[in-house]
Amino acid sequence: MVYVLTQDRRPLMPCSSAIARLLLKQGKAKVKRRTPFTIQLRYKTDTEYVQTLTHGVDTGSAKVGSAVADEKGNVLYLSQIEIRNDITDKMKQRSKYRRNRRNRKTRYRKARWLNRKNSIKKNRFSPTMTSKINAHLKEMKFVSTILPITRQIVETATFDPHVLKNPAVLTNKWLYQKGLNYGYANTKAYVLTRDAYRCQHCKGKSKDKRLEVHHIIFRSMGGSDEESNLLTLCKTCHDALHHGKIELKKRGKKKGQLNHATQMNSIRIQLLRQTNAEETFGFITKEHRQLTRLPKEHYFDAVAVATKGVTPTFKSNNILFKKCVSDGDYQQTKGVRSEQKIPMRKLFGFRKFDKVQYKGEKYFIKGRMSSGYAILMDIEGNKVPLKPIPKFSKMQRVSARTSWITIQKTIPSFYLCAT
Missing domain, CATH: 2.30.30 (SH3 type barrels.)
Structure with missing residues (x-):
């Protein structure tokens, strides 16, 4: 299947490879793009025959699925995009290099802070969020340049971080106003009360009256500050534990990450605000995908969104895999003193x-x-x-x-x- 553009770059319905080969051989068309293979007509068309096409997008903070289908369930386009998640680490590394160089070569300069206009601008998105939102918009715009899209449907998800941490709030709405540590000055006081002010290792045999709260999984190793990762120990046992003289057999909890859930909430709002797309939800997509017996993949989720429950027929067995990379390389030198x-x-x-x-x-x-x-x-x-x-x-x-x-x-x- 080959995508077709008019002489003034308006998208038409795709044609077969045989017709495209014939048009190219006769000089009536030229190659516009290699991947996906797209041709542009050299002559002016009086009538432009197009069908109703739906573009389905399975949004995500790591991978995005994209598919286009007509009203009969014929799938004409399929792609999966891997979004960048390395921007934060690269910016921290660049900051480290700048700080190192500033201390070595320009220590005489007066320190300046908050002098970057973008960092103090109101209602701004972080570089990571800007990149992820633009990746969704870029894919939606690209599909509209090769196919005559008449309808866009975006599968979104609204996440509640409080519910993810404490599912009990779904049955008891009052818990929204009463947090996880409600009734205690802080988590430390709660842990001491939970453990009845008693060392959980020696059970009071050391006669040490000074109690301390210990992280089962150390914070340096990603341990959480929640009560499930905290334990009451006397100072004698606590010191012995950190010196490797005793060992606990308790299991702790690592710090949970809700970054992706928070990002998806922002992506959802921006996509609906900046486009005319309709909104659908994950449970509907899952139901349609299971009815059509498609495996769990991001691009198949997009197919379920675009076909709206109709059994899909793949007109092409090709899929585009895209990966977002940096537009350029910031690092211009290497070596301890940037000599190379x-x-x-x-x-x-x-x-x-x-x-x-x-x-x-x-x-x-x-x-x-x-x-x-x-x-x-x-x-x-x-x-x-x-x-x-x-x-x-x-x-x-x-x-x-x-x-x-x-x-x-x-x-x-x-x-x-x-x-």
Whole structure:
């Protein structure tokens, strides 16, 4: 299946590969995009025949599913996008490098804080949230450029962090006003009262009257501050435990992460505000997916959203896997004192994340060597163990790097047979 654009770049219904080959051979069309393969007509069309197409989006904070189907359940487009979750770590690393350099080379300068306009701007989103929201919007805009979309449906989810921490609030709404530590000055007082002011290891045999609250899983190891990870110990046992003289047989609890749930609440609001998409919910998608016997994948969830319960028919067995990457590399030098410059521009005509073809297979450039060799990777970022190491002279660049790297794969046949 080939996507078709008019002479003025308006999307039409896709055509078969045979018709596209004939149009290209006769010079009536030209190749507009390789992945997904799209052609543009060279002549003006008087009538533009289009059908009602629905674009279904399975939102997420890590992966996004996208699918397009018509009213009969014919699936015309399928993709999965992996969103960036490395922005926070990279910004912390850059901050560490800046602080190190400032202390080494510019200690005479007066310290300046809150001098960045974006960091003190009101109603702003963090760089991570901005990237994730833009990734959803970019995919919705891209699909509209290759297919005549008439309806957009977004599967969203509203998470309540209080319910995730304490499910009992669903049956007792008064617990919303009474938190987990209601009735106690703090969690420490609650733990002491729970343990009846008694050491839980020696049971009072040490005669030490000074009691302390101990983290079963240390905070340095990701231990939680909740009461399930706290224990009352006397000072004698507490000191002996930290010196390795005694060992507890209790199980603690690690700190829970609700970052993704909080992010999804913001993503939902922004998508509905910035687009004309309709909203659906996860339990409806799950019901439709199970009725059609599709496996649990993000792109199959999007199919269930787009078909609205109609049994899908896959007109194409190709799926696009996309991964968001950084638009450029901030690090320009390496070494303890930044004495070695990193080549930022093209090296032998190639840049990092360029899509290349080597021995009939398509890869992405992971690293470059000034000696004329390259390290290749797949769409997941895994290094491809090729021997001998590929040379630039033996590979061909398919497409230049962008903020998304894309590769096309085939859906396993047993997935399609299930429907």
